[in-house]
Amino acid sequence: MSDMIEVKRLAKHFGPIVAVDDVSFTVRRGEVLGFLGPNGAGKSTTMKMITGFLAPSSGTAIVCGADVTRDPIAVKRRIGYLPEGAPAYPDMTSAGFLDFIAHIRGFSGAEARRRVALAVERVDLGDVLYQPIETLSKGFKRRVGLAQALLHDPDVLIMDEPTDGLDPNQKHQVRRLIAEMSADKAIIISTHLLEEVDAVCSRAMIIAHGKLLADGTPGALEARSRYHNAVRLVLAPADQGPAAAAIRLLPGVDEVESLAEAEGDALMIIPLHGSSIIGSVGDLLRNNRWEPTAISVERGRLDDVFRQITTAH
């Protein structure tokens, strides 16, 4: 069975507020799914329902064959969950806390010690193992939360903003860890950092107002940007004006924007429907002997797609 998580028409109402509205999707082994969405979009609520913390108003989630509304314990056994903010008991030491998690997860004795040691090693927690969690820095607290989620080597990992508030090195480390584990697990992470989707996710979903608005690989989402295949061009200042006028007349060109950038003015040539225009732009430049100081093709930017999708509704 390759569908590890199957979310079926999941919905959650808080009184009159619809937090999650009829969301369905599946996640397979080997996939890293990124939930994208503005704050309050319903990302966390969806995760809380899959992990059994909140009861859905309607619909359900099936994790490794177990239905979270019927057999929550079986679901919880298969999931490693890092809640938002990585909560942990502040007066416990990391070692004590992980030992507690190991026992609750059904390990004891040497096996519990082995599991804790392995998780500690994976998230590089060694130095602070015997300090109370409340005295740890944000980065270490997050690692304690990660170690807790990984301890039983779950098939399904669900992490709510795993890199939020970490410095760039720590972010890199957490992302590397996620990438390492992704092969044999189904992973869902939520984030509002778009670069994170590029860095770790094999698939991205955009959620806003509780609705699923887009679902695809990061590349496919980027292709929906109006900047997909756009050409960024820097010319000598004297050539900017005539070149812009000429390029505007090329077939396949939708618009030419001039950008004021730190290193000088640039032209952004936006194609019609994302078609490739670098060839015809190049020919035009050569024919007119306009020497570009810089020329590049844009892949499209996730944040444009994100803004475009989440503000249209």
Add this chain to the structure above:
Amino acid sequence: MRSIGTIFRRELASYFATPLAYVFIVIFLVLAGALTFFLGDFFERGQADLQPFFSFHPWLYLVLIPALSMRLWAEERRSGTIELFLTLPITMIAAVLGKFLAAWAFAGIALVLTFPFWITVNYLGSPDNGVILASYIGSFLMAGAFLAIGACLSALSKNQVIAFVITAAVCFVFTVSGSPIVLGFIQSWAPEALTRTIASFSFFTHFNAITRGVIDARDAVFFFSVIGVFLLANAVIVDLKKAA
């Protein structure tokens, strides 16, 4: 059910990880001593028993037990650890029982540490140690009932102060409903049956019955029923908050 033990150990250890345990025990012992010796006329009575000591327990618990129980669920909700706790593979029964039993065991430890009173009274005279043992058991059962009420009300709010105040208020009602003042007041206008019903719901009535030295099944059943009902309500409240 192994998870009850795991939760129990974590919770009990968490009392001792902060100054809470030590402050609680010291205050409990100091207050118990002060009440017994100053208000209870322990020496002046000239009797070798611990009746003055035990008679203040309902009032002592009224102030101190809500301080113990208020954090049980409210703290988890405030710090967000409840999301971690309730997504671990444990049943609701294990979660509720593990927490409650740890708090009850802690109250038991505080109670056991009052043994110098017992030594004192045995040094001064020859008390009926059977009565004293029964009284200790009764006090422990009553502490459990107070704690179950507190645990249940702690699940209602993420604010520990609210949990404390409501618990103290509810426990106060359960305690005074059997005191002579309240019963005398009710007796003046209410039918006998109502007075007896109100008295029968009082911790005071059942505790006093036990401190006379006989553990009547009805008194024990009463305390266990209160514990059972409030722990059930506790589980229901935690469950309802999931659906909210």
